[in-house]
Amino acid sequence: MSLVLLLLAPLVEAAACGLLRSRRWMERVSLISAAINLALAVRLVQNVARFQSVSAFDGFLYADALSALVVLLTAFVSFVCAIYAVGYFRTDLERGSITLRRLKEYYILTPLFVFALFLVALANNLGIMWVAIEGSTLASVLLIAFYNQKTSLEAAWKYIIIGSMGISMALFGTLLTYYAASHVVGTESIEGLNWTRLMLAASSLNPKALRLAFLFILMGYGTKAGIAPMHTWKPDSYSEAPAPSAAILAAAVLNCALYGILRFHILASRCLGPEFSSGLLLWFGLGSLLIATPFILVQTNFRRLLAYSSIDHTGIMLVGFGVGGSLGPFGALLHMFYHAITKPLLFFCAGNVQQQFGTATFRKVGGVIHLMPVTAVLFLAGTLAVTGTPPAGLFQSELTVLSASVQGRSLWIASIFVGCVVTIFAGFLYHVGHLALGAPRIGMNRTAESWWRLLPMLLIAALTLLFGFWLPSPLLRLIQQAGQIVGGAR
């Protein structure tokens, strides 16, 4: 039942916002709906902890620990974004950079976006999962084009064209998987693409077709996850979308796209043995780390910096999944968890600074600490957390991935990993340090930071700190279970 409600709530929210006229009510509806989603996601986590897996509609919807983790993170990210969006868009409206009609577009599209992301994690049928991932792209295109500037239209165009090319490769991969299974499961019923059904038949799938299928899936959903070298849309979209939408793209879409890859990875490891798909994940992970590092060092725009940081974190997760063993997938999922909790904070801080200064270029921004003290402090703290400084949780997860790679494979993977992570730490801190500290720009006064903005930011900061020291045991168990699904399936 909670599965159906999870999908219904955002749809109802979108319909309600379509009917409402006042800004105040749209804000209220989105906040209430986001809170309901989060509660339902927590309920789902409880159910999964009790029954291992939950399904609805004759197995059309299906959730195990892995899906529950992704749903929980999506719900959390959309919850904090809903709070932040209130203050963010009020400023935009006051300045006249958007109209009320545009804002309504945001409040209709965002719940549809979240609905698609929930469906990705809850659909049992891999074809429906594809439909949902493509749906999330479609729902977010107009959010990227939100400000209707030349640059935002360019970003949206690149996003949909590159995204569509990627996603059609993923469709080919899905099709090949269906073909690989067609002699076992038949081609008549809808069940032929159900993940649960495919897992039962995994050992008798056609290996040649499945190998090709995994390649296409990795390229396809990898484009959506922003794995290098298919990452080129990411800096543009992350820098042009409104800050709350960018946060959802970075912290929730990433997980859902990786989730898509993981489902096929599990299937492929069971059918072909772990070497093939893990090897590919490892190589693409290292590639993403190596490509993101120099771009972070020379970056001149702080919104784009966040995009490269997200490519780097995707790389870390892929390395974790790739090195495998008992620790690797657990470390990677732990990383996914901490990353999704922490990352929105940086987008919110960047959004505050960008709105204040009217630009996202480092050169034109400085001394934020004199103008917006809380934002500046949180920006620095968030930077430390996201680059993996203890006591933040990302330090633990990176250490777990690192020890998994030392344990499992040769030392050189570990050394590339450490090299990249340390360099990124230095580069990131250098940039944000200059932005937050330093002399303030002339002619700018200290501005009041509204509670709508500070509340979600402080909430995230508190959770990051808390989870860094102590991860509640139901969450830890959830991540462990999900890790076993990914890694222990062989």
Place this chain on the structure above:
Amino acid sequence: MSYDSVELGHRLITLMAAAMLVVQMLLVGQRLLPTVIALFSLQSFFLACLAAAVAYVNQAHHVYIAAGLTLLLKVIVMPLLLRRIIRQTDTQEEVEGYLNTPASILICGGLTLLGYLVAHPFSQSQGHSHGSLAVATALFLIGFFLMMNRRKAISQVVALLTAENGLFLAAIALTYGMPLIVEVGILFDLLVGVMILGILTYRIAETFESMDTSKLRRLRG
């Protein structure tokens, strides 16, 4: 069903697949946007016929529905939407691609060969549909090539749609289509996608006073 009618069905399938490939090649050289859209519509029509033939030969009834939806959406609705965008933005002709026409056609010939090579390993188990799988792969590859080579937003969209036609053909050739609900979902996504691309094209044309996507190059690094 008699042996003759099955044989006829298979020949029809091969013929339709070949026709789709021919249309794709015509698209490579075509620069008038209304003609480009008409060609896409024609290709989708062949695809719908092919799907119907497959449904008939293999007694796979759910493929009839997929064929009907293709006829409705890809042959009628989407071309109408695309034409409306052309009218709104008042653009008729594609500018020269990044590569000139003879070079593009040569490359597309190469891609077709590649399609046959890729499809070959799957031919043994498939028997009759070997040709259509190779054509499907070729359509997919040429569609991607066209997307990269074209500059006008609309022709990039059409190129994407032909690549999608290739995928649909592959689905029919390999497994008599995907499960119906997935097929419906895919077509729905495609329709919404065309609408959103239309909105975006319109906004780009309004803001840049041109549909030329090669002018979209501000974001770097």
